[in-house]
Amino acid sequence: MGPTARAEKAPAKINLTLRVLGRRADGYHELESLVAFAGVGDALTFAPSGALTLAVSGPTAQAAGDNADNLVLKAARALAERIAGLTLGSFALSKRLPVAAGLGGGSADAGAALRLLARANGIALDDPRLMQAAQATGADVPVCLDPKPRLMRGVGDVLSDPLDLPRLFAVLVNPAVAVSTRDVFATLNLASRPTSDGGTSPSPLVLQGWGGKPTAFVAALAKDRNDLEAPAIELEPAIADVLSVLHELPGCRLARMSGSGATCFGLFPTNAAAAAAARTLRVGYPQWWVRATVLGAGQS
Numbered sequence: 001m002g003p004t005a006r007a008e009k010a011p012a013k014i015n016l017t018l019r020v021l022g023r024r025a026d027g028y029h030e031l032e033s034l035v036a037f038a039g040v041g042d043a044l045t046f047a048p049s050g051a052l053t054l055a056v057s058g059p060t061a062q063a064a065g066d067n068a069d070n071l072v073l074k075a076a077r078a079l080a081e082r083i084a085g086l087t088l089g090s091f092a093l094s095k096r097l098p099v100a101a102g103l104g105g106g107s108a109d110a111g112a113a114l115r116l117l118a119r120a121n122g123i124a125l126d127d128p129r130l131m132q133a134a135q136a137t138g139a140d141v142p143v144c145l146d147p148k149p150r151l152m153r154g155v156g157d158v159l160s161d162p163l164d165l166p167r168l169f170a171v172l173v174n175p176a177v178a179v180s181t182r183d184v185f186a187t188l189n190l191a192s193r194p195t196s197d198g199g200t201s202p203s204p205l206v207l208q209g210w211g212g213k214p215t216a217f218v219a220a221l222a223k224d225r226n227d228l229e230a231p232a233i234e235l236e237p238a239i240a241d242v243l244s245v246l247h248e249l250p251g252c253r254l255a256r257m258s259g260s261g262a263t264c265f266g267l268f269p270t271n272a273a274a275a276a277a278a279r280t281l282r283v284g285y286p287q288w289w290v291r292a293t294v295l296g297a298g299q300s
Contacts, residue, residue, distance in 0.1 A: 004047070005092075006119055008112040011041035011147050012097055012172070013104030013140060014295055015259045017224040020188060028155045029185060034224070036165060036295040037147040038172065042096050042109055044072065046116040048089040052076055058095035063178070064106075065099070071137055075110035078133035079117055087121050098289050100178035102232075102259030104140045111144030149296065166214035168295040169274040173246065174263040175238040176287050181260040187231035215253075218267055222254045232261035239264065245285070249277040265295075 139156035246255035
């Protein structure tokens with residue numbers, strides 16, 4: 001195998017909805033989330049070699065923490081444990097997404113690492129050992145392994161087939177605060193209880209159908225929720241400020257927090273409207289991280 005470097009996008013994961021269905025006896029929470037991927041994200045390259053290494057650069061690299069704890073390395077080691085003789089090598093991560101931001105950045109990086117290792121080693125992307133390694137790496141890594149819109153359930157381990165969702169023109173906003181997922185769940189303080197159906201019933205949103213009309217889809221989406229929004233706002237009131245500002249922007253049809261925060265998204269009718277909103281935000285709130293993008297399969 002030659003030393004030619006390969007590259008993969010690591011698109012931001014957006015939780016369009018997020019329901020906390022209950023807390024399990026082991027302390028983990030049962031979730032149901034409709035997930036899409038953005039056209040913005042980190043970027044990862046890989047060059048096969050003898051040793052497993054990682055170099056991190058980019059505007060948010062410093063916030064990413066110690067390389068030894070990076071999910072790229074954790075994912076690579078998890079796959080090497082499952083595939084004897086796996087060719088490893090040198091990863092270079094360009095970190096562009098905010099950290100601890102509800103965008104699944106580290107998980108997206110890990111998913112990209114597993115795809116790169118699969119390509120370099122001639123492993124099919126549907127090889128079950130890839131999913132096993134993803135599950136061993138982190139709760140959000142399985143859905144990031146093949147970044148397409150899906151319904152995610154359980155503790156992130158139960159995934160629907162890819163969903164046919166409309167292209168959603170969005171603005172992503174992070175108010176330059178990091179939020180601990182653990183702290184958000186602790187603030188939610190949900191009593192331990194089994195879910196009524198094991199988290200396997202189809203989402204009402206997906207069942208409802210939208211007849212090929214994006215406006216109908218967004219209207220249905222607005223009837224759903226993110227159960228972590230309120231506890232995250234309790235920890236970081238700046239999230240409420242972002243949502244309020246997004247709601248007031250011309251054309252904004254829905255503003256909601258993604259994941260456990262603090263990043264929020266606003267949905268707009270056109271790409272031009274989203275771009276105009278992003279320009280307005282950058283002028284008015286220069287300290288915020290703002291990106292206009294299209295939500296879909298993360299390849300825009």
